[in-house]
Amino acid sequence: MDINATLIAQAIVFTAFVAICWKFIYPPMLSMMHEREQRIAEGLEAAKKADDSLEEAKLMYNKELSKAKKEAAEIIEKANSRASQIVSNAKTKAEEEAEKIMTSANTTIESETNRAKEELRQQMSDIIIDTTKKILDEEISAEKHDDLLKKAAQDL
Amino acid sequence: MASELTTDSYINHHLTNLKCGKTDAGWTCDPYAEMGFWSFHVDSLLWSVILGCVFLFVFKKATPKKGSENLAPKGLQNFAEMCIEFVEDNVQSMFGSIKNTLVAPLALTVFVWILLMNLMDLVPVDFIPVLAGHIAAAITDVSWIKEPDDLYFKVVPTTDPNITLGMAFAVFILTIYYSITVKGIKAFAAELTLHPFGKYLIPVNFVLEMVNFIAKPISLGLRLFGNLYAGEMIFILIALMLFFSSIWVGVLGFALHLIWALFHVLIVALQAFIFMALTIAYLAMAHETEEH
Numbered sequence: 001m002d003i004n005a006t007l008i009a010q011a012i013v014f015t016a017f018v019a020i021c022w023k024f025i026y027p028p029m030l031s032m033m034h035e036r037e038q039r040i041a042e043g044l045e046a047a048k049k050a051d052d053s054l055e056e057a058k059l060m061y062n063k064e065l066s067k068a069k070k071e072a073a074e075i076i077e078k079a080n081s082r083a084s085q086i087v088s089n090a091k092t093k094a095e096e097e098a099e100k101i102m103t104s105a106n107t108t109i110e111s112e113t114n115r116a117k118e119e120l121r122q123q124m125s126d127i128i129i130d131t132t133k134k135i136l137d138e139e140i141s142a143e144k145h146d147d148l149l150k151k152a153a154q155d156l
Numbered sequence: 157m158a159s160e161l162t163t164d165s166y167i168n169h170h171l172t173n174l175k176c177g178k179t180d181a182g183w184t185c186d187p188y189a190e191m192g193f194w195s196f197h198v199d200s201l202l203w204s205v206i207l208g209c210v211f212l213f214v215f216k217k218a219t220p221k222k223g224s225e226n227l228a229p230k231g232l233q234n235f236a237e238m239c240i241e242f243v244e245d246n247v248q249s250m251f252g253s254i255k256n257t258l259v260a261p262l263a264l265t266v267f268v269w270i271l272l273m274n275l276m277d278l279v280p281v282d283f284i285p286v287l288a289g290h291i292a293a294a295i296t297d298v299s300w301i302k303e304p305d306d307l308y309f310k311v312v313p314t315t316d317p318n319i320t321l322g323m324a325f326a327v328f329i330l331t332i333y334y335s336i337t338v339k340g341i342k343a344f345a346a347e348l349t350l351h352p353f354g355k356y357l358i359p360v361n362f363v364l365e366m367v368n369f370i371a372k373p374i375s376l377g378l379r380l381f382g383n384l385y386a387g388e389m390i391f392i393l394i395a396l397m398l399f400f401s402s403i404w405v406g407v408l409g410f411a412l413h414l415i416w417a418l419f420h421v422l423i424v425a426l427q428a429f430i431f432m433a434l435t436i437a438y439l440a441m442a443h444e445t446e447e448h
Binding site: 003004005006007008009010011013014015017018020021022024025026027028029030032033036 | 173175177191192193194195196197200201204205208211212215216218219220222229236237240241244257258260261262264265266269316317318319321322323325326329
């Protein structure tokens with residue numbers, strides 16, 4: 001074992017290699033690693049965010065769905081009640097109409113009957129007069145026996 | 157200087173570096189020349205630079221090009237990111253809130269580079285030295301290489317104390333720099349002189365603290381060197397078993413090789429980690445401004 005200038009030469013070589021590593025090898029490697037580390041962290045963050053927003057969207061979807069269901073049910077109920085109302089309205093109207101028609105028919109019938117009766121009475125009295133005229137044949141004139149005729153007509 | 161192969165020469169051959177330096181006759185790599193301090197272990201430095209380049213190349217290749225899609229990492233990038241995360245965790249645990257952009261890349265370089273250098277220990281001990289010897293004998297015609305065995309070539313840089321201490325002292329200088337810039341030169345000087353005995357025994361304090369201070373880089377470098385040197389030594393000794401004439405010793409040698417290699421994988425990784433952890437710890441201590 002002898003110590004000689006190799007020691008100094010090795011110290012210089014060592015310094016040179018360390019300097020090269022320090023300036024050219026280490027920093028790009030380290031910065032590359034840091035950059036990737038950061039990117040992975042960002043990616044994980046983004047994934048978490050996406051997960052959260054998915055959850056939120058699901059919640060929103062469920063809320064909207066139940067709201068829509070409720071609205072639909074309301075609309076159906078409204079429509080039902082409206083329909084039944086329309087039906088009942090129509091029913092009352094129809095009943096009223098029927099009543100009206102009935103009443104008017106009744107009055108018409110009554111007046112027709114009265115008129116027919118009056119007419120009949122008139123015709124009857126004419127027939128009676130004619131018949132009586134024929135029977136009595138000139139014995140009784142209309143002018144003379146007016147009172148009698150009137151009385152008879154009233155009795156009919 | 158090829159000689160008869162003995163146990164001694166085999167071991168020595170594996171523990172000697174290819175040393176080049178300046179002599180009176182000019183530059184040479186002759187192992188028997190006198191060179192003094194200003195000489196270099198060419199094999200250690202060569203492998204250390206090659207493996208350092210492998211580290212830089214792999215990590216550069218693992219980084220996706222700018223502007224490309226920054227998607228899930230795969231293959232090589234995964235491995236590189238794993239290393240970086242491991243280093244970042246360690247730095248974070250010791251530095252806490254203190255911001256320092258140099259420490260993590262430094263720790264990464266230390267860890268991966270030393271790991272690669274230690275892993276060279278798992279290459280069979282004779283592989284590369286013999287290959288290098290043959291290549292050298294074939295293509296060079298210098299006087300000191302006559303046969304392949306004449307070339308010494310050590311493959312594991314961390315079994316060379318110059319390499320480990322060189323790195324340890326570079327870290328040491330960095331800790332001094334941060335101690336002065338972060339704490340201020342006054343606080344740093346006070347740390348070295350005003351305890352454990354208070355201001356009336358400053359010389360004693362200084363000597364004690366200095367020992368403590370200098371021991372850090374030396375222990376840092378020698379720990380790595382010692383562990384790997386011992387590991388390499390055991391590989392060499394096990395490899396020696398294959399030279400015995402008995403076939404059973406050879407078989408045992410193979411088995412021991414496997415067992416030791418498996419165990420050594422642990423040491424390889426552990427020592428790289430320890431060097432890195434201590435580097436971070438020493439630098440963290442240089443940033444601490446608390447009073448003792």
